[in-house]
Amino acid sequence: MGSIREPIKKSSIAKKQKIIEKGFGLICDKGYHNVTCADIAKYASISTGSIYQYFENKKDIFKDGIKNYSKQILYPFIELTNTKLDLKNIDSVIENIIRKTIENHTVSKKSHEEIMAMVHQDDEVAEIFRNIELDITNRIVEYLDTKGLKLDNAKEKVHIMIGLIDNLSHEVVYHKHNNLNNEIMIHENVKLIRNILLG
Amino acid sequence: MGSIREPIKKSSIAKKQKIIEKGFGLICDKGYHNVTCADIAKYASISTGSIYQYFENKKDIFKDGIKNYSKQILYPFIELTNTKLDLKNIDSVIENIIRKTIENHTVSKKSHEEIMAMVHQDDEVAEIFRNIELDITNRIVEYLDTKGLKLDNAKEKVHIMIGLIDNLSHEVVYHKHNNLNNEIMIHENVKLIRNILLG
Amino acid sequence: MGSIREPIKKSSIAKKQKIIEKGFGLICDKGYHNVTCADIAKYASISTGSIYQYFENKKDIFKDGIKNYSKQILYPFIELTNTKLDLKNIDSVIENIIRKTIENHTVSKKSHEEIMAMVHQDDEVAEIFRNIELDITNRIVEYLDTKGLKLDNAKEKVHIMIGLIDNLSHEVVYHKHNNLNNEIMIHENVKLIRNILLG
């Protein structure tokens, strides 16, 4: 109980990180309840006992994974805020964001649903994820504001935009509906987002 | 071994329906893996054994729940297709659809995420859900076509619209982000959808 | 409790007999623990509830079956005791007995092992079966005596003979070892038994 200490030595930090990466990857790929601690240990090339040297329980591995994952989600938007917003060429800026996000979704595979399911089962995870979304929205609103795009109902519009990109990424990554054309989907979303931003 | 028969008698149908409702409700509320068959039985005021008189296994309760849930989702859209499309008054038509969908989402509570999580772990569930989405899209495309609204890239546009309404409903139902104003969200979505439909 | 009455009406007797036959047949074929009461009911074309109108529990069906089966085993030996013992032609008498026993074993299929397993788990079944063996031995000893064949160690010799025929029947019925020739087996056993009887 409570004997989990934050590792200090470099090698220990690396080991904890490895458990998070491998464990989170496995859980997102196969589902939280389809992965055992033994699976994670083997996949991370350590012993089952060692897991409990770094984590209090299985769920904590997943939670730490979510925190890491959040950085990945944020990444294209953070990058966005380092870009100059060329209103003349806004379509290609939007498309660029979309493609980066899709790329990230491809990497994180099935993690989103698994996370969303956990969100409704664990208050702490819910809190983590809510903050991530909040942060993204605020950053973008602020960014647009800085670039001179002062939108009314800015937060709501940005939230809708993020939702659009998120949905689109899912559709493209899983390509569930083979009657839909991905490039057309991207094109239509670009038009919509431009419409949101410029009215 | 497959001795589950589809009940014919009224009382049996009612009982099976009760198990689905109670079981699906509990699963969506607490998560598939946080609910035991004993829980479901108790919640439905029957014995554990009775569950297996109507279902082959726990997952089938959830699957049947999804099928029911799909009908609930479909309902406002089916209703839509019985409505005359007044282009003069299109905003209120759209808003109507949105409010109906939100209402339904309120009823179905947390089910969506739980379903989406299961979608990635079970091919059969995935198939069920994929078909539902397909069906909704096709109905609406056809409806718009009938009403004289011949859109190019119709399927993609309708898919995006559904995504918008879905996201919106979730935000409103869970109201995760208390910095967002629901009515403004609805208003902005109406504008966007009108833009999609009428260019 | 104890509300099982011995049926008096003809139709009821027939029904009870049907349950025994069908149930015992099924149990011997598939094994006691691989057959459910529902299986027996269905196979006997009655309801599960009806079983308990005639039997206190599942095992009683099997026990009654064993009693019936015992009569079948006894039959060729009882028939023997109605035969004149021609010492000149003793080989063909023995062979005749053997072939009749094999025939009966063929009918009763896998029942023997299932019964023997039960013998060691249930004192009542053990008692039933022990008495059957005892009865057979005594009848034959008495028969041989009547026919003028006064053997010393008669009971032991008869017991060995019965064992020989039993083993032989099993080998022939199941034909487990396809390197053994059945007719040779029969021939060798006839020789042995003649040797026992006539020294």
Next chain:
Amino acid sequence: MGSIREPIKKSSIAKKQKIIEKGFGLICDKGYHNVTCADIAKYASISTGSIYQYFENKKDIFKDGIKNYSKQILYPFIELTNTKLDLKNIDSVIENIIRKTIENHTVSKKSHEEIMAMVHQDDEVAEIFRNIELDITNRIVEYLDTKGLKLDNAKEKVHIMIGLIDNLSHEVVYHKHNNLNNEIMIHENVKLIRNILLG
């Protein structure tokens, strides 16, 4: 999922062996379906979980038990084949074999019937047992041949001999029929077997 590994360390081998011994003993004593895994665990002084570290399921404990048991059965016959066959003194050789087999049956108690019942319910168990019987027969035939006793219909005769000894052992071990005298039974069987071997 097949994560059962053959133990290598001495202590693990001993533990696995203990489970087999205790579990097989219990099953043979009380019947496969009357013994739970919890019973076996308690009887072997381990936890239920440990059983599944060494065995994939309950039946495998029984199967391994059968394999062990087979070695016990084989033992007196293997020993036989290391003995010189003194035709002058054949009766005592035969008696020796019989007494050794009885001794072994005493050790293995009620296992035979339980195994025979399982033989008819499980193909794999059937195969194991069939091979044991085959092996015994072949070894003895070969042995007799080596010692100059070239019998015609050798396999069939040896099979019958084994059956005689087996039946005898059972009678002596369980002593089901208290009207039979064990020593006389042994004596009569010796005579019969001598008759088989020397005609």
Next chain:
DNA sequence: TATGAATGAGTCTTCATTCAT
């Protein structure tokens, strides 16, 4: 008497967590 739906105790098996080495 007959039916078959309902019951719930009982069983095998899994797996997060602990602990002796």
Next chain:
DNA sequence: AATGAATGAAGACTCATTCAT
């Protein structure tokens, strides 16, 4: 710190038996 064997509570599912109709 690391290991991996050991633990035992928990859960899905079965089935002999009961009981309302």
